[in-house]
Amino acid sequence: MAAAAAFGWARSGGPAAQDPNQPQIGLKITGTAQRQVPIAILPFHPDATADAAARASAESIRAVIGADLTYSGLFNVLPASLYSGVTLTAAQIPFRDFAALGAEGIVRGAVSRKDSQIVVEGPLYDTKSGALISGKRYRGDGSLARHIAHSIANDITLSYTGRTGIALSRIVFVAKIGGGKEIHVMDYDGAEIRQITKNKSLNVSPAWSPDGRRLAFVSYRQGNPKLFIYNGEDGSLKDSTPPGSELCVAPDWSPDGRLIAFSSSSGGDSDIFILDVATGRSRQISFSRGSDTSPEWSPSGREIAFTSDRSGTPQIYIMDAEGANVRLMTTSGEFNDSAAWSPDGGRIVYASMFDGRFDIVVNDLAAGAMRRLTQNAANNENPRWSSDGRHIVFSSNRKGTYKILTMDADGNRQVELPTPFEATMPDWSR
Amino acid sequence: MTIKLKIAWGERSEQILMKMAGYSAVAHLVALIVFSMIPRFTTPPPMPRTAIAEIIPASALFPPAPPGGPAHARQAEPTPSERAEAAKVAEKPPAPKPPEAPKAPKKKPDATVPPPPGEKRAEKPRPEPEPERAAERAGRDQVEPPPVADSMAGISLGGTVVPGGIPSIGSSAFPYDYYRSSLVAILQSNWRRPVAPEGLREPVSCRVQFTILKSGIIQDARISVPSGNEALDQSALRAIYDSNPLPPLPFQYGQNSVSAEVLFELTAD
Numbered sequence: 001m002a003a004a005a006a007f008g009w010a011r012s013g014g015p016a017a018q019d020p021n022q023p024q025i026g027l028k029i030t031g032t033a034q035r036q037v038p039i040a041i042l043p044f045h046p047d048a049t050a051d052a053a054a055r056a057s058a059e060s061i062r063a064v065i066g067a068d069l070t071y072s073g074l075f076n077v078l079p080a081s082l083y084s085g086v087t088l089t090a091a092q093i094p095f096r097d098f099a100a101l102g103a104e105g106i107v108r109g110a111v112s113r114k115d116s117q118i119v120v121e122g123p124l125y126d127t128k129s130g131a132l133i134s135g136k137r138y139r140g141d142g143s144l145a146r147h148i149a150h151s152i153a154n155d156i157t158l159s160y161t162g163r164t165g166i167a168l169s170r171i172v173f174v175a176k177i178g179g180g181k182e183i184h185v186m187d188y189d190g191a192e193i194r195q196i197t198k199n200k201s202l203n204v205s206p207a208w209s210p211d212g213r214r215l216a217f218v219s220y221r222q223g224n225p226k227l228f229i230y231n232g233e234d235g236s237l238k239d240s241t242p243p244g245s246e247l248c249v250a251p252d253w254s255p256d257g258r259l260i261a262f263s264s265s266s267g268g269d270s271d272i273f274i275l276d277v278a279t280g281r282s283r284q285i286s287f288s289r290g291s292d293t294s295p296e297w298s299p300s301g302r303e304i305a306f307t308s309d310r311s312g313t314p315q316i317y318i319m320d321a322e323g324a325n326v327r328l329m330t331t332s333g334e335f336n337d338s339a340a341w342s343p344d345g346g347r348i349v350y351a352s353m354f355d356g357r358f359d360i361v362v363n364d365l366a367a368g369a370m371r372r373l374t375q376n377a378a379n380n381e382n383p384r385w386s387s388d389g390r391h392i393v394f395s396s397n398r399k400g401t402y403k404i405l406t407m408d409a410d411g412n413r414q415v416e417l418p419t420p421f422e423a424t425m426p427d428w429s430r
Numbered sequence: 431m432t433i434k435l436k437i438a439w440g441e442r443s444e445q446i447l448m449k450m451a452g453y454s455a456v457a458h459l460v461a462l463i464v465f466s467m468i469p470r471f472t473t474p475p476p477m478p479r480t481a482i483a484e485i486i487p488a489s490a491l492f493p494p495a496p497p498g499g500p501a502h503a504r505q506a507e508p509t510p511s512e513r514a515e516a517a518k519v520a521e522k523p524p525a526p527k528p529p530e531a532p533k534a535p536k537k538k539p540d541a542t543v544p545p546p547p548g549e550k551r552a553e554k555p556r557p558e559p560e561p562e563r564a565a566e567r568a569g570r571d572q573v574e575p576p577p578v579a580d581s582m583a584g585i586s587l588g589g590t591v592v593p594g595g596i597p598s599i600g601s602s603a604f605p606y607d608y609y610r611s612s613l614v615a616i617l618q619s620n621w622r623r624p625v626a627p628e629g630l631r632e633p634v635s636c637r638v639q640f641t642i643l644k645s646g647i648i649q650d651a652r653i654s655v656p657s658g659n660e661a662l663d664q665s666a667l668r669a670i671y672d673s674n675p676l677p678p679l680p681f682q683y684g685q686n687s688v689s690a691e692v693l694f695e696l697t698a699d
Contacts, residue, residue, distance in 0.1 A: 035611065035612070035615035037608075037612075104608050104611075105608065126606060126607075126608050126680065128605075128606075128607050128608065129605045129606055129607070129608075129680075131605075131606060131680050131681075131682040131683070132680070132681045132682045133608070133680045133681055133682075134678070134680075134681050135681055158677060158678065159677050159678065160608070160612045160677055161612065161616065161677060162612075162616060162646050162673065162674075162675050162676040162677045162678075
């Protein structure tokens with residue numbers, strides 16, 4: 001075979017730039033090395049057709065892309081001050097200057113206006129070869145500027161990782177408004193908060209369908225807690241409570257979107273049930289004497305994690321999706337609840353009580369190692385993963401009232417998503 | 431009742447008629463408003479439509495070709511054989527182009543888009559850089575990487591053209607360092623390194639060969655040179671499968687695929 005002679009190769013930038021003595025390819029594989037792509041996002045260039053609104057959106061689009069890429073943890077977005085000395089002309093991009101500044105990728109976008117729409121291009125170039133890596137043109141109503149920016153950020157992430165980013169994902173949560181609790185949705189970065197339910201009742205436990213088009217949640221609008229499915233495509237709302245299953249709580253969709261696991265206490269103590277969304281039929285899969293709640297599917301759909309107090313205190317168990325083979329997952333803590341499976345299936349994050357307050361703990365299933373991710377004099381609850389498994393959303397009352405926060409999967413960068421009301425029970429869309 | 435009404439009618443019929451008409455109009459208006467509001471309170475509003483009307487390839491608003499040719503050409507001078515191979519590749523008729531993007535609005539955001547015309551010319555490697563300004567040269571020198579090492583532990587990539595005529599990822603026909611860096615980083619993150627056998631003195635390694643399609647899909651992954659350590663071979667293949675799909679090949683890359691050979695090396699713990 002001609003390729004038998006394997007060539008080693010070296011490169012600049014990335015982790016090699018941090019430690020030039022460390023051969024990059026020499027995957028002395030520790031598995032921990034992380035590539036952060038240094039990238040420059042130049043001001044989006046408004047062309048002659050751009051009106052004032054398009055010009056304003058040009059700068060916000062650039063800012064949103066930069067925030068998305070920084071948040072991902074996969075990119076090092078170079079500050080504009082770094083290249084303030086580089087002369088930019090519309091005619092060409094001084095790739096070499098940017099390569100000299102350490103940029104590996106460069107985005108040179110443009111905004112124009114056609115009819116009533118804005119047209120945005122965000123071509124990504126490789127500074128070393130000057131090659132166009134990716135480039136799409138997006139067109140839409142001016143109100144979609146943020147959405148377009150998120151799309152471009154996703155394109156850029158795809159170009160370096162092979163996976164679409166999470167920039168278009170959304171977070172659903174429960175807002176306390178007056179005496180009621182209403183379901184709300186916001187972009188993953190906290191922008192564009194939209195109210196979904198408006199019935200002044202209690203609407204809780206929202207869960208995204210895997211395709212991000214529907215929401216399952218529990219509503220007390222008819223008195224008892226019942227299961228509803230809201231369809232974001234047409235705004236329709238459907239009572240999906242299976243016959244005979246009163247007092248439904250804590251729905252969670254199966255990875256294929258066909259089933260919903262929930263717990264129901266119609267038979268006395270609460271047990272786990274599975275609802276077939278298409279037929280509306282349900283069946284019971286847990287029969288323990290204790291209370292079984294908070295079911296959560298594994299990404300493979302073969303297992304379900306749930307909380308049960310069958311042993312005396314609430315602990316997290318895992319069972320096969322048919323209900324067999326139940327085993328205890330948490331071996332420490334007096335109160336463990338609200339498990340969530342990482343998208344790769346390797347980790348489970350949950351809330352565990354320490355000294356009377358909840359903190360978030362992640363369990364590496366392969367290594368069997370627990371790690372506490374939050375630690376403060378407040379509750380940190382209801383953790384849920386982002387679809388890339390790199391971030392966790394949760395609710396905390398560390399500043400008094402409950403708010404939604406996100407953090408990296410290792411507990412770093414805990415930031416609040418500001419909401420004008422108390423907010424709990426988040427779930428992160430794919 | 432009827433008598434009273436009759437009296438009323440008789441006395442101020444016109445005034446009452448006007449009043450009744452007024453009440454009626456107001457009542458209808460209120461009813462209209464109430465009825466139009468009811469849906470808002472009973473059914474939640476749909477989430478705003480997020481689909482974007484149209485996605486087409488970015489036009490060459492900014493000329494993509496670098497003024498001085500790819501910097502990589504200067505970083506590692508291609509060997510004569512590589513040069514010949516690159517020329518061979520360049521001579522090959524261009525790969526069939528996918529159909530032009532229709533002008534009509536596209537619904538699917540992920541639709542693959544053909545490269546815009548006018549950017550094909552940048553495919554060919556440009557060995558000779560144009561004269562450059564001193565400042566540029568100084569800048570370039572800062573990013574000049576160390577000379578290419580010819581042997582390194584861990585993962586490395588093959589550098590020749592395989593017999594099928596598909597350019598190799600390590601050759602000058604694929605002048606995209608960023609892609610190689612990403613590939614190594616992705617494989618690294620997905621390689622679950624097996625436990626080294628006890629008493630391992632010399633590193634053992636295997637080589638995996640595969641093809642990357644334009645879309646980033648991995649095809650035909652196989653062990654090209656086994657290590658003799660089954661766990662290592664399997665872990666290497668698994669790392670490849672878990673990394674599928676890789677990033678799409680650069681928009682501007684003229685071929686439909688690139689071949690890669692990756693070396694996985696296991697050293698003593």
